[in-house]
Amino acid sequence: MVPLKRRKVVSPGTGNTGDSGNTGSTGSGDKVPIKFPQSVLFLLERKMGASRRAFLSQLGRKKGFQVEELFIESVTHVISENNSGDEVRTWLDSQVGGRAPAHLLDISWYTESMRAGHPVEILHRHKLQEQQVNEAEAVVFNIPSYACQRRTALDNHNTVLTFVSQDALSLLAENAELSDEDGRGVAFRRAAAVLKALPEPVTGMTQLRGLPCLGGHSLRVIKDILEDGASGEVELTKESERFKALKVLTGIFGVGVKTAERWIREQIHSLQQLQDSGQTLNRAQQAGLEHYDDLNQPVTKAEADAIGEIVREAVMSVLPGAQITVIGGFRRGKLTGHDVDFLVTHPEEGREVGLMPKVVSWLESQFSALQGFLLYQKTTRNSYLESKDGPARPASNMDRFERCFSIFKLPEEETRGTKQTETLTENTPEDTCSLAANWQVKGGEQMKPAGHKAWRAVRVDLVVSPISQFAFALLGWTGSKLFERELRRWAGHEKAMSLSSHALYDNKQSRYLRATSEEEIFAHLGLDYIPPSERNA
Ligand code: UTP
Numbered sequence: 001m002v003p004l005k006r007r008k009v010v011s012p013g014t015g016n017t018g019d020s021g022n023t024g025s026t027g028s029g030d031k032v033p034i035k036f037p038q039s040v041l042f043l044l045e046r047k048m049g050a051s052r053r054a055f056l057s058q059l060g061r062k063k064g065f066q067v068e069e070l071f072i073e074s075v076t077h078v079i080s081e082n083n084s085g086d087e088v089r090t091w092l093d094s095q096v097g098g099r100a101p102a103h104l105l106d107i108s109w110y111t112e113s114m115r116a117g118h119p120v121e122i123l124h125r126h127k128l129q130e131q132q133v134n135e136a137e138a139v140v141f142n143i144p145s146y147a148c149q150r151r152t153a154l155d156n157h158n159t160v161l162t163f164v165s166q167d168a169l170s171l172l173a174e175n176a177e178l179s180d181e182d183g184r185g186v187a188f189r190r191a192a193a194v195l196k197a198l199p200e201p202v203t204g205m206t207q208l209r210g211l212p213c214l215g216g217h218s219l220r221v222i223k224d225i226l227e228d229g230a231s232g233e234v235e236l237t238k239e240s241e242r243f244k245a246l247k248v249l250t251g252i253f254g255v256g257v258k259t260a261e262r263w264i265r266e267q268i269h270s271l272q273q274l275q276d277s278g279q280t281l282n283r284a285q286q287a288g289l290e291h292y293d294d295l296n297q298p299v300t301k302a303e304a305d306a307i308g309e310i311v312r313e314a315v316m317s318v319l320p321g322a323q324i325t326v327i328g329g330f331r332r333g334k335l336t337g338h339d340v341d342f343l344v345t346h347p348e349e350g351r352e353v354g355l356m357p358k359v360v361s362w363l364e365s366q367f368s369a370l371q372g373f374l375l376y377q378k379t380t381r382n383s384y385l386e387s388k389d390g391p392a393r394p395a396s397n398m399d400r401f402e403r404c405f406s407i408f409k410l411p412e413e414e415t416r417g418t419k420q421t422e423t424l425t426e427n428t429p430e431d432t433c434s435l436a437a438n439w440q441v442k443g444g445e446q447m448k449p450a451g452h453k454a455w456r457a458v459r460v461d462l463v464v465s466p467i468s469q470f471a472f473a474l475l476g477w478t479g480s481k482l483f484e485r486e487l488r489r490w491a492g493h494e495k496a497m498s499l500s501s502h503a504l505y506d507n508k509q510s511r512y513l514r515a516t517s518e519e520e521i522f523a524h525l526g527l528d529y530i531p532p533s534e535r536n537a
């Protein structure tokens, strides 16, 4: 064993000397009384690092532990991280007096005590002498690096601790995305997705060795959470004014990061401030602000089904024989979503052309004598032309289907009723009429006591694809977003192919690869087929 450099210093190297006793410094002078005077703790900076040591020491003091800044006479517990018993003893030898305190403990004793709120019983495994042994026994996971090579179900096998880490990484991803740092955002999303895909709960950092997509930053966050139950960085981010304001403002339909940032620069942090500011809002943003609460309340599966029935009725009325498929999160089996997405096609190529304006007209003319099903809609035409656009350029992930971004006016459950749904599935013209008529009578505001509206606003996306592109559109619109991104990355990096929601192009063969099902596309890409319910990366 190589002896450590002998240092004749008392201080652990924090540069903070002459301040003995529990400094109790929690940052702003809010001293917490010592609750456990029999345990005098000292955290060794070696391998732990100064900032982590400071963070952990403060955490302890806040909970009433006596954590000493300096290695003074009265210290009873020396706590270290990633040090062997020999290493710590060598360090102790180097200290003036060379005295050995009662306990040489691993950081696990400290973090467990933090969690318990009192010094926990010292077990065999906490004692430093006994460390190192269990590392080899730890389960080490082996998972493929692209999310599209993995099966990610909605509920994964993780413990609460891993869920927390996953959420923490997702929050950092969100923060990066809201700060226009998409690269960092994706890195955190990939890391969170790896945790989601693990077959067993994570209990220690050694298990994460060799896993893909876990960079230094993500590992640090996971470590903090596994050990301390929280990450300082995540907690700070969550509480930051900027993050909170960005979330509130981008929560308005029609408001992106750029707009939100501009408003924040103009001291607009809340909806009230936005309203007071007299900013000019476009039509989408006006609708977004008006229906803010509804649109920020998750859409349930039942509501998605009800909207599906309305969309089906609309599409069937204007183009009998068309096919409607729910896409996005609900196709992956999610129980709630931020919107409902539908893909419409017709088995005869070309019959779908011009469908959207007709569907929109139908929707606008229904619901009640006064108002239609749509509170807002913006339709874009199909601008994709294979001959003109060529193989999907990797930079252009925006697809160019005929598409309708809308806000639906969904009648409340009691006005929808179950009978209507039953009759609708039979889809006879009479029933279809009675459905619309039913809503006309029941759905009006006048049916409700004043102040209570009989409907709720829901975001709905409609996409129309020609049948020849249907499989690509279906795959591209089922998500998750990370799964899609990973599919395109796999195609480009591993297969020299370009994948979009319109087509798959093989750069080596210089030709398009056709497909009529998702299974065929996975096969073209040399991937095992992953069903929608397992694309929840
Ligand atoms: P959503 O944003 O609706 O996500 O996009 P989601 O998975 O349904 O989750 P919720 O709605 O937040 O619950 C659905 C899919 O459509 C693709 C995305 O890649 C995602 O996989 N999409 C979305 C596009 O291809 N282009 C777009 O402009 C928008």
Ligand code: MN
Binding pocket: 327, 328, 329, 330, 337, 338, 339, 340, 341
């Ligand atoms: Mn969706």
